[in-house]
Amino acid sequence: MKVNKNIFVYTLLGCLLATSQLFAQEQYQDYFKVKASPDTTKIRIGEPIRVALTAKVMIYALKGANLKVVFPNLPDSLNHIEIVERTQIDTTGSNEQQKLFKQIVTLTSFDSGRWEMPPMKFEVFSVTDGSYDSVFTEPFFIDVNTVAVDTTKAFKPIKELRSVGWNILDYWPYLLACLALSAAIVLYFVFWHKKRKPAVAAAPVKPAKPPYQLAMEQLELLEKEKTWNSDVKLYYTQLTDILRQYFEQQFHIAALEQTSAELMQNIKPVTVLNQQRDKLQTILTVADLAKFAKLQPSPQEHEDCLRKAIAVVEWTKPSAVATEQPAPNSTNS
């Protein structure tokens, strides 16, 4: 009886072990599942079928769970079936226990009949230990039907062109382009106008002070500063610049861009200025020598040139220009 009891216990243990082994095997066999699910299997010629290809991998079965799934490489055309579109592989359904890969493949067929979509091969690689496995999907059939034609009836004439009603939404790109162009034109004119404005405003360039007043103030300042004590060249440069600016503003002679000789030539038509040409000649000659020939005029000459410059400006002040009546004894000093 004891022997029978032992046999029973060993048999029971053996059964339990075998069951758990089988369960484990089954579990490991199911760790990689693939499926091809068409949304329909009956279409008319040219109608699309959306086939969802899914691959599910149980992570616990793979060491490290660092895996790579390769989806079937479908050709563009196979067995009367055309592959129209493939979406990107979607992995949004994955979690800690499993990885889910999904791709939608759109198929169609232009041949009527019953066509088989063959099994599609999925592959899984474990990057961690280099193990490899492959699984095939179940094949499925697609029934492609032609459109039923009633041959008993006569052919119908070709339908006339249908006119489509005017809809503003049909023309929105053109309207948008027109609006953008109009806006660009308006903006261009606004900016152009703005840009031109200062040029128009700059044309008269009237100094805040009358040229005579400005020149006299600058000459007085020069006298006060006595620049000749420190830098003779600078003094004569300032002196001639004041006179040249004054001539430019008062008589519209481009004196700043003219040499001394040219200036003496160009003052000839301006009677009131020409009357002072001897004084001006002296100033310009001494200034040129001081500026370009390192001449050191005497202190007497510095002041003499300044006096002459003041006399020229005084003589040619606007009232004198207006009357143009030269005084005979005031031309030269």
Next chain:
Amino acid sequence: MENTSYDIKQLNEKIHQASSFVDILNMEINKVIVGQKYMVERLMIGLLAQGHVLLEGVPGLAKTLSIKSLSSAINARFSRIQFTPDLLPADVVGTMIYNQQKNEFVVRRGPIFANFILADEINRAPAKVQSALLEAMQERQVTIGDTTFKLDEPFLVLATQNPIEQEGTYTLPEAQVDRFMMKVVIGYPTKEEERHIIRQNLQPEGSVKINPVVDPQDILEARKLVRQVYMDEKIEQYIIDIVFATRNPEDYKLGKLKPLISYGGSPRASINLALASKAYAFMKRRGYVIPEDVRSICFDVMRHRIGLTYEAEAENVTSENILSEILNAVEVP
């Protein structure tokens, strides 16, 4: 300033004395050349500043006679090369010829071995002949076979170009034209001058003989003095402004010139403008340069150094027009 101890007064006196030959030379040349003072003056500037001159003018304006008279008055050797399409570099610089008696090759010097060269109608010869001459002008030496020969000083090349009959000519490239210090455009003489020319050529005594009045050594001494002529930094700045205005006119409120200029003056333009200004001041018997000197020779130094665009040519804008605009816009120091 580079040397503040520079004694301008002393230099001025020295130059006043040394430049006296200019008047004598002018008087002697004027015995045969009627009018064309401008051209003779430019030839003298070229001679004193060691710069070659490109003359542009119709035939019969006494170009050859001028340079011939100048060389006679300086007691220098003169040679004339008529440039033709079949001219070879060896015809200009010389070549090695075989001496049968001595059984060896000997050097036969070309016409370039003279003090004054008249390269007549330089644009009629092909590029390789032009470059052979221009290379000799630049280097002031010629290599024939294995031997290099220094050209005699003073060495002045006067090249002529005919502005008409452009068919079958080889226009000088910009890089080659740049080697000429000045491009002088010669005009017709006045009515009075033309009357003198007729009378002078028809007088029964025949043509007037030019006597040597200056020694080449005097010219070489004068050249040294020309380089000593004082140029103030204000004048240097003025020269730089003019040259830069040809490159970037928009910086000088001359934006309207930008589309008309394809390229502006090179640094060689600045050097030559400064040197020619010094030579001009020397001829005016001054030891320092004034803005008038720069302006007087500016057109001749700069006109061939400004590249015109197609737009400028279409609007008949010349380099002289551009230079006038620049000189009227750049402030004189």
